Amino acid sequence: MSSGRFVGKGTSGDRRLAARGHCETIGGVNSELSDSAFVRACRRQPVSHAPVWYMRQAGRALPEYRALRAGKAMLDTCTDPEMITEITLQPVRRYGVDAAILFSDIVVPLRAVGVGVEIRPGVGPVIEKPVRGEADLAALRELHPEDVPYITSAVRLLTAELGGTPLIGFAGGPFTLACYLIEGGPSKNFDRTRALMYGEPRLWAGLLGRLADITIAFLKVQVAAGVSAIQLFDSWAGVLSPQDYQRSVLPFSSRVFRALADSGVPRIHFGVGTGELLGLLGEAGADVVGVDWRVPLDEAVHRVSPGKALQGNLDPAILLAPWPVIEERARQVLAAGRMAESHIFNLGHGVLPDTDPDMLTRLTELVHAVPAG
Amino acid sequence: MSSGRFVGKGTSGDRRLAARGHCETIGGVNSELSDSAFVRACRRQPVSHAPVWYMRQAGRALPEYRALRAGKAMLDTCTDPEMITEITLQPVRRYGVDAAILFSDIVVPLRAVGVGVEIRPGVGPVIEKPVRGEADLAALRELHPEDVPYITSAVRLLTAELGGTPLIGFAGGPFTLACYLIEGGPSKNFDRTRALMYGEPRLWAGLLGRLADITIAFLKVQVAAGVSAIQLFDSWAGVLSPQDYQRSVLPFSSRVFRALADSGVPRIHFGVGTGELLGLLGEAGADVVGVDWRVPLDEAVHRVSPGKALQGNLDPAILLAPWPVIEERARQVLAAGRMAESHIFNLGHGVLPDTDPDMLTRLTELVHAVPAG
Secondary structure, eight states: OOOSSSOOOOOGGGGGOOOOOOOOEETTEEHHHHTSHHHHHHTTOOOSBOOBOOTTOSSTTOHHHHHHHTTOOHHHHTTOHHHHHHHHHHHHHHHOOSOEEOOOOTTHHHHHTTOOEEEETTTEEEESSOOOSHHHHHTOOOOOGGGOHHHHHHHHHHHHHHTTSOEEEEEEOHHHHHHHHHHOSOOSSOHHHHHHHHHOHHHHHHHHHHHHHHHHHHHHHHHHHTOSEEEEEOTTGGGSOHHHHHHHTHHHHHHHHHHHHTTOSOEEEEOTTOGGGHHHHHHTTOSEEEOOTTSOHHHHHHHSOSSOEEEEEEOGGGGGSOHHHHHHHHHHHHHHHTTSSSEEEEESSOOOTTOOHHHHHHHHHHHHHSBOO | OOOSSSOOOOOGGGGGOOOOOOOOEETTEEHHHHTSHHHHHHTTOOOSBOOBOOTTOSSTTOHHHHHHHTTOOHHHHTTOHHHHHHHHHHHHHHHOOSOEEOOOOTTHHHHHTTOOEEEETTTEEEESSOOOSHHHHHTOOOOOGGGOHHHHHHHHHHHHHHTTSOEEEEEEOHHHHHHHHHHOSOOSSOHHHHHHHHHOHHHHHHHHHHHHHHHHHHHHHHHHHTOSEEEEEOTTGGGSOHHHHHHHTHHHHHHHHHHHGGGOSOEEEEOTTOGGGHHHHHHTTOSEEEOOTTSOHHHHHHHSOSSOEEEEEEOGGGGGSOHHHHHHHHHHHHHHHTTSSSEEEEESSOOOTTOOHHHHHHHHHHHHHSBOO
16 A cells, blocks of 8 residues: 555555555556556557546545645646645545546646746646747746656656556656747637747747757656656647648657657657647657547548557536536447557547546446456 | 718728719629629639638728727617718728628627616627526517617618628627626627537527527628628637537527528628638538638638638737738738639738738738739
């Protein structure tokens, strides 16, 4: 059992939090974790059931999260190793999911290199001085491991607590980071970002290159501290046409995936509304392509080149419907997922704040009860 | 020339505002308008150049619009026939586009049937009492022509002023109206709307049916008053998977298009981020399918069944880039459009408020200078 330092509601998920013994490390992931359903599915190895985790599984849908966060700013939470650890563990305890994901925010590495950024409740990240020209780019420095000691600490605490449950590392893609830096605040379609991409290709390339390097350094810290996989969230890439994505974004995301290739940990790539881009998200270098809820997995199979696992893609809004609707749709996702070489069950976007956590517990049990293949 | 009641900046566009003579009416559109490049292209008849208009061509990018709107609430503007007329004419005068589009807002017919709604600057439509159950549906009454006298007046004033330039009628699709009514305020992915669609199919069908009928009545008023075409903006349909769109939305949009079939005016159908839905948007009954900027027109051709014209799809953010970038991309759109049976040049979404109007004037001249086919 866990060390008891992090105390949560005891549920079936607790059985996953067994103490981790001394294990041989193979290809960046120790042998116990290598044998986990999640890591095996990432590597397209046979599993008895589709492994399952949920984007934003840690967060506002959980009462224990709301209690812990009360009165604490998001970015203060994301830089406190004990808070990160407890919040990351909460959904593992409650839902019994097959993987934890490091609780963080896409702008954490930006703040770590000195960008003035705050996350306003109900608004999202607001950048003090949005990127407008070369001078703003010059001010954006590299990220060093000592900039994010709380990440190293949190990953170490978590791997000790999680035992055989893999921990997924977390970073935003260079394009999505650029969206926040350029828009400066909330945006629906990131028009100003696209305008800079079209109109100032040199500044664009400089910015995306710098952001790719920050992302690489941020993910390497997580790998060095012991994560079993990483997911690159290029959340907003779906606002681009395939041509523009391929020309102006893919080279930088590829640089991130290439830099992580030697780490030996599986690499997942996801963005919202990326039906048109699924093939390119795979080509960028991911082992696993995340699919949003709009494209059925059996169709996604035809868009992603062979040799990739797929992750997804139940519409998170379905979790607000009665259980029989959830079950029917989840079974459809599992059936469609069998068309893929390998399938990791997830939502097609993050858990919505109004979700009843009991529905996610039931959903996890359902996924575990359906045999793979 | 125009009657002079509506005075604007004199530009090359003025030549389009010639007085309309006595013309025979054929298939809902008089013969002069039937010969216009826009109506001909909608009907897939040969044209010398691709006709061009811009979604949101009337609006915040124009200084003359900002001057006229100063201090006036959006919904007061949309219910004042002289304001509607002047704002609708402004971009025709300035840009010399091939079609005008009735200045309105998607929520106008909702307000006309008594829904408490206001448009808050920088926020969008806010509904006083969002739809949550059957009682809210029962309170949503039918729309009668006498509910929207300002629309009839504005269309009559406009057709008199516009002469040979066609006027496009305007309405939101049933799904997009439902999004506003259910969310009650701004939303990124309309999660609550999808939740109601999944979880309460009976309420959903009742609501979409009522909204389809309101939309039909609203568009019939416009057709009776003399518009030459109609565009159904199902702006947010792109948040749905094709399966859900087909099951839960298409029947209601089809009802709208069927009800307009006898009118003889071409019917355009558009939604943002609808790459996956393009075929279905056509199947719903449109003569013209609008394509957002993410799917190249030569690819869209393969997704839309034969017998449809395509409209689109320059990324509106490109207009914030320097002219050589705009020209290069516009020529690419025109080249791709030649793969379609017929092409109406437009943006892939609305004109952005920061757009320099001179770029749209130049763009219109470019499109007119490039021979079709």
